[in-house]
Amino acid sequence: MNKNHFKFWPPRLSKSLTIPKTTIYDNLVISTKKYPDKIAIHYYGRSITYTELLEEVEILAGYLKKKLGVEKQEKVLLFMQNSPQYLISFFAILRLRAVVVPINPMSTTQDLAFYVKDCDIKYAIIGEELYDNIVPLIKETSLNNIIVTSYSEYSGEYNENNDFKPNLANNNQKLSNVIFWKDALSETYQIDEYDGLEDDVAMIPYTSGTTGMPKGCIHPNRTIQANTVGASLWMNMTADAIPLLTLPLFHVTGLIHSALAPIQSGSTIVMMTRWDRDYAAKEMERHGCTHWINISTMLIDFLSNPNMNSYSLSSLQVIGGGGAPLPEAVGEQLYERTGLRYYEGYGLTETISHTHFNPPNRPKLQCLGIPSFDVDARVIDLATGSEVGPHELGELVVNGPQVFSGYYNREDENKVSHIEIDGKQFFRTGDIVKMDEEGYFFIVDRLKRMINASGFKVWPTEVEAILYKHPAVEQACVVSAPDKKRGETVKAFIILKTDFIGKIKEDEIIEWSKSQMAAYKYPRIIEFVESFPTTSSGKILWRELQEKS
Structure with a gap:
């Protein structure tokens, strides 16, 4: 294991991380006890406190358990855009020790049929605009109960374009086993005391399918907690942080860095359902946003806005992202505008977001960064599997506390996606990288590309x-x-x-x-x-x- 990168580790931050034995749901409960009246979410002019958020989580969990019969480790499909309902649903599912299966809202009916069959899903919580995509599956698959919500139920005065106007309430074609959100939250049921464990499977997010059919990645609370706590510490996210949430919550980067880490820290999330560069700038100015994790294409669009100079971005303290390398020219443009250096990270669905971060005090552009807490990252020769030296190309393999438990129902792929080195199991990322003499990693490309x-x-x-x-x-x-x-x-x-x-x-x-x-x-x-x-x-x-x- 190369340790050269420790020279550039952020000052006063431990190089190893003790992962809490508590669960992701516990994070919300603890933050609510600490900050009951604090705003958890700003959403288009409406504000929701931590107490209100947890209360609705408990009500929805009661309905799922007592009315619909959702059991421990039951898989529940979560199919909607960014909204307070997304996080309420997410935590309600975890409250029952059930499993969240988050799905891209751009998925077609055919895509959904695959996920439902692959995980034998009976229950779904969806955004109203996606109703037509999922309702055909009720008669054709195991899916038999759907809770439907409209984002307008939680948006406030800043929903200037009335983007979330509900329509389904007037639809006479609504099936009997489709439940409106407001009806689900109108009933209160008592459920057993929570007794979740760190090894409970909490999520099965799916890979994008860039190398074949999508694969479900099994993540217990333990792996998710590793990156949730790690992200909070690395980004210096405190209870007074105000992150802007623009990446989709179904995606692991958006979920970890813009939702779970802030909730674990007791921060206030400024949430957007759809990307709009002008509205994003308005929200940064209006709420004094401190953190913004994005993707390079989003930042390029943001900086190309001809109205950019009319907004104050002085509150921003941390800006970064992943998914694709940020062009050097864009990074310099950001620095000229804000005085902030963009720091990139790297991760995968299999690692529930990051395995690498750029040190905030010494980032490099177009660079994945250095291995995160307790991550052993190596570069191996594509043909022999042996480690290569600095600046030599090879496949990135990783071992760390955030690495998934395996692909769901894919035993053959679990075997070929791992390699043993020095008695340790490493996940083969399929990404071609190189490492410099200081221990920083640089993406070259996907092997398939x-x-x-x-x-x-x-x-x-x-x-x-x-x-x-x-x-x-x-x-x-x-x-x-x-x-x-x-x-x-x-x-x-x-x-x-x-x-x-x-x-x-x-x-x-x-x-x-x-x-x-x-x-x-x-x-x-x-x-x-x-x-x-x-x-x-x-x-x-x-x-x-x-x-x-």
């Missing part, structure tokens, strides 16, 4: 980082394209900055690229587009662009 151009390995992320240095480029996504001579060649989809639209041609960027990177790397094909397809968490769907090439 590599371009083989005339036998030369080209990593799209590296090419994208260089393209961002061109003054005309707002966003870039690099994919492979078929080539008769080279087998594959490099193609770049580019979104131009507004001032350059119609004033620059594709060939000009190709010529510029020749002087910036090796001959086998520079893009032979450039295509200007107005937008990229993205996931709801903001990741660019490069496979969709690949299919167009």
Whole structure:
């Protein structure tokens, strides 16, 4: 295990972390006891205290248990956008020692059928706008009870566009086993005292399926707690912190860094259901937001806002994220605007968010950071499995307290996704990285995304980082394209900055690229587009662009 990174560890922070034996649900109870009247959530003009939040969690848990019959370790599908109801549902499920199965709200009926069958799900709590996607499954699958909520039930005066207006209440097609949220919370049932354990399975989030069918990742309270507490300490999140929540809660980064860590700390969450750069800036100014964890595409959009200088961002203390490397040029733009350095992290669904953080006092741009508390991270040769030296490319493997218990019902994949080194089990991430002599890790790309151009390995992320240095480029996504001579060649989809639209041609960027990177790397094909397809968490769907090439 390389320990060079300890030289750059944040001052006055222990290098190891004792994980509490308490559960994620306990975190909410403890924070409520400590800060009963403190605001837990600001949501479009409405404020909810910790006491109010816990009371509604208890009421919903009672309904799920006594009315619907949800049992311990029963899997419950959570299918909605960011909202107070999401967190109320999340903790109510955990209150029963049942299992949260969080699903991307962009999922289709076919997607949902897979998840329901894979986990044998009988119960779901959903956002009203997703009703049509899930209701066909009631007769075709094990799903038989659905609680439906409209976000307008909790939004206040700042819901300026009336985005969350309910419609289902007037729908005569509502099935008998579909329950309205307000009806579920109108009944109070007494349930047994909570006796949850650290090894109870708490969540089964699904991987995005970038390397095949989605796989459920089994996470007990223990692994989730490791990153919840670790994130609070690393980001210096206290009860007086005010994080802005913009990443989706179904995604592990948004859940851990913008919800569970703040609740464990007793912080106040400023929650957004949908990304809107102007509204985000207004909320930062209105509430004095201190922390914002995002994704690079979200920050790029935020900084390109022509109205940016009209907002005060002086309250921000911590800004960072993961999911994709932040282009160096964007990081410098952020520093010029706010005086803050963006610090990136790295993680996976299998590790319930981060395994790596950049030290706040010494971050490096376009860098995954250094291993988090008690994480043993190594780089191994793709062919031999042996460790490689500094600056050599290889696959990242990790061992740590946040690593999942395994894929749900995927024994064969559990075997191939792990490797033993020095008597320890390491998870194989499938990400190609390199480590410098100081112990910082740098992403090169996904193993599956590599371009083989005339036998030369080209990593799209590296090419994208260089393209961002061109003054005309707002966003870039690099994919492979078929080539008769080279087998594959490099193609770049580019979104131009507004001032350059119609004033620059594709060939000009190709010529510029020749002087910036090796001959086998520079893009032979450039295509200007107005937008990229993205996931709801903001990741660019490069496979969709690949299919167009």
